[in-house]
Structures are given as C-alpha cells and as structure tokens.
Amino acid sequence: MPLLLAACGTESEVAAKPAMWLVEDADTRIYMLGTMHALPAGTDWNRGKIAEAAASADELMLELSPQQLAEAGAIFQALAPRDKPLAMEKRLSPKALAAYRKLEAGNDFGGEKLDDWAVLVLMGQKVAAEAGLSPADGVEAGLTATFRTAGKPISGLESARTQLMLFETLDPATQRTLLASAAENADHALADVSAMAAAWSRGDADALAKVINEDVDRVPAARKAIITDRNRRWSGWIATRMDKPGTVLMAVGAGHLVGTDSVPALLAAEGYKVTRVQ
Structure with missing residues (x-):
C-alpha cells in the first residue's frame, strides 16, 4: 500500500536489487x-534488469496512477474522522498506549477524533519519517518520472478511494486488533522496517514475505481484504x-509479489509462464 509500506536506509547511496518477475x-x-513506496535518498535500484524492463515497456501500471495518488490525501481527510471522538486510553492497553504515546511524541495525531485504521496509517507515516524515508525517493516516484520523460502512459490498478476503503470497511474488531498490534510493537517498528x-x-523473496506478512497474517480478515483479494x-x-x-x-508493493498467494504464484497456478528475472 502506498500509504503504509516503506523501507529503511541511510543518506548514502545504497545499491538494491529488488525481485522482479x-x-x-x-x-x-x-x-x-x-x-518500496518510500525510500531514503540515494537508493540505487533503477538499473540492470529494471532499467531494461522500463526501457522496453510500452506502459507503466502502478497501484495508483499519479492523479489518484495526488488525490489520496484529501480522500483520507474525508474518510478518517470518527462519528464521535474516542480517547486512545479506551482503545489501547496501558502497555500499547505507552508505546503509542512515545511514537506520537512531537506530532499529535489527533487520534481520538479518527477511526482506528486512520490512526494506524498515521503511525506508519511517522515511522517512515523517523527512518528518513520519502515517497519522493520511492520506486513509484522514480518510475513515474522515467515514463513521463519517455512520454509513455501511466495507469493505476485502483483508485485512492478504493484503496482507503479497504481499511474503512474493515469491521471495528479487526481495525482495533490491527491498531493494538501496531501500538504494542511500536518500539520495534524501525527495526522491522530495516x-x-x-x-x-x-531480493530475498522468502525473507520479505516473512517480514511483511508476519503481522497481517495474525488478522485473517485484514489479510483477505488487504492482500489476498x-x-x-x-x-x-x-x-x-x-x-x-x-x-x-507493473510495479506494486513488494508484499503482493511474495508468498504462496502472491500474484506470480496465482498466475503460475493458472498455467501462465512466470519467470523470476531479477
């Protein structure tokens, strides 16, 4: 998800060789x-097989088109508020609340006025900021610039509203479970992102599947809506x-291309010729 997924690193140049099929x-x-939707400046991923694929492609397909990505913030602001405020003390255990407050320090999320899923999104953005990540340095931003310069079309698989509604329409118990889990593990968030x-x-697909899916796998309803479906x-x-x-x-969040129910695995099961090329 563009609003949630990130990667960690330093200001110096980092050579990357992400998986591609x-x-x-x-x-x-x-x-x-x-x-990775957000990366540290200097991450060198756009070379080798990826550069060749971009050069040969007639079009770029992202999760969200550039236009939809630009509209995501306003749609988030419209969907995020609760009908009635609810204090975070009533949502989280004392341990989870303490970790949440530590993450929130210096940047009040206004969580009492927001749905649980929206607080979760803001927590993810704060972790990304603390890790020194920027969507402007992410893969999608880089590919968008490349295809725009080449005059090639860029499209999206989803709309921003559709993507955010995946969270908005999760049942309250599932939203609360996701929020509580994220808060309880907030102290480890930077290590997990790293x-x-x-x-x-x-390009370690097995390790990536384990790291990305570990939390969401504990909440089957969330996994079904956000990943599998x-x-x-x-x-x-x-x-x-x-x-x-x-x-x-087609460039989408790495979590969708790894694991037993990934896009490449589903295509292979349907009899398509799928090859990992990087």
Missing part, C-alpha cells in the same frame, strides 16, 4: 516489480491484459 506468452510480456528494507534490497484481482487484470500484445511494467 516476468509473465509472458507469444506476443505479450508483463514485468512484475515489487516496490529488516524489510534489507530483504527487499537483496487484491492479489486475485490484479492477477485477473494480468490474465486479461495478456490477450493484448505489448510490454507492460
């Missing part, structure tokens, strides 16, 4: 690149797109 038939090639970034950078929709889009000749670079 190719699904192809006689006249269609679709590259599937697992991304582990995720390291796995992504070296979307993977099925996106693999369906690819299956349809395979009927049209050409080359596409």
Whole structure:
C-alpha cells in the first residue's frame, strides 16, 4: 500500500536489487516489480534488469496512477474522522498506549477524533519519517518520472478511494486488533522496517514475505481484504491484459509479489509462464 509500506536506509547511496518477475506468452510480456513506496535518498535500484524492463515497456501500471495518488490525501481527510471522538486510553492497553504515546511524541495525531485504521496509517507515516524515508525517493516516484520523460502512459490498478476503503470497511474488531498490534510493537517498528528494507534490497523473496506478512497474517480478515483479494484481482487484470500484445511494467508493493498467494504464484497456478528475472 502506498500509504503504509516503506523501507529503511541511510543518506548514502545504497545499491538494491529488488525481485522482479516476468509473465509472458507469444506476443505479450508483463514485468512484475515489487516496490518500496518510500525510500531514503540515494537508493540505487533503477538499473540492470529494471532499467531494461522500463526501457522496453510500452506502459507503466502502478497501484495508483499519479492523479489518484495526488488525490489520496484529501480522500483520507474525508474518510478518517470518527462519528464521535474516542480517547486512545479506551482503545489501547496501558502497555500499547505507552508505546503509542512515545511514537506520537512531537506530532499529535489527533487520534481520538479518527477511526482506528486512520490512526494506524498515521503511525506508519511517522515511522517512515523517523527512518528518513520519502515517497519522493520511492520506486513509484522514480518510475513515474522515467515514463513521463519517455512520454509513455501511466495507469493505476485502483483508485485512492478504493484503496482507503479497504481499511474503512474493515469491521471495528479487526481495525482495533490491527491498531493494538501496531501500538504494542511500536518500539520495534524501525527495526522491522530495516529488516524489510534489507530483504527487499537483496531480493530475498522468502525473507520479505516473512517480514511483511508476519503481522497481517495474525488478522485473517485484514489479510483477505488487504492482500489476498487484491492479489486475485490484479492477477485477473494480468490474465486479461495478456490477450493484448505489448510490454507492460507493473510495479506494486513488494508484499503482493511474495508468498504462496502472491500474484506470480496465482498466475503460475493458472498455467501462465512466470519467470523470476531479477
């Protein structure tokens, strides 16, 4: 998810070789690149096979088109407020509340006025900021600039509203479980982000699946809505797109391309030729 997923690193240049797959038939090639939506400045990922895929692609497919990404903030502001304020003390255990307050320090989230899912989003953004990450240095931003310069079309698999409604429509118990889990683990958030970034950078799909899915796997309803159902929709889009000749670079959050129910795994199960190319 562009609003949640990030990677960690330093200000110096970091060489990265993220995993990428190719699904192809006689006249269609679709590259599937697992991304980090926010990265530290100087992360060198846009080279080698990725540069070749971008150069050969006729179009770029992202989770959100640039226009939809630009609208996400306003839609978040419209969806996030609660009908009635609820103090964080009534949502979190004392231990989770203490960790939440520590993360919130210096930047009041106004959480009592927000739905649980919205507080979760703001927590993720704060962790990214503390890690020195910026969406401007993320994979999507870099690819968008490359394709715009080349005059190639850029599209999105989802709208910003659809993406945020995945959280808004989670049942209250699931939202509260996700929030409580994130708060309880807030002290370890930077370490977890670092582990995720390291796995992504070296293209370790198994390690990446473990790090990214570890928390959400504990909440089946959230996993179904945020990961599994979307993977099925996106693999369906690819299956349809395979009927049209050409080359596409599809760049989506890395968590969607790893694991047993990932987009590449679903396509392979349907009989498509899927090859990891990086």
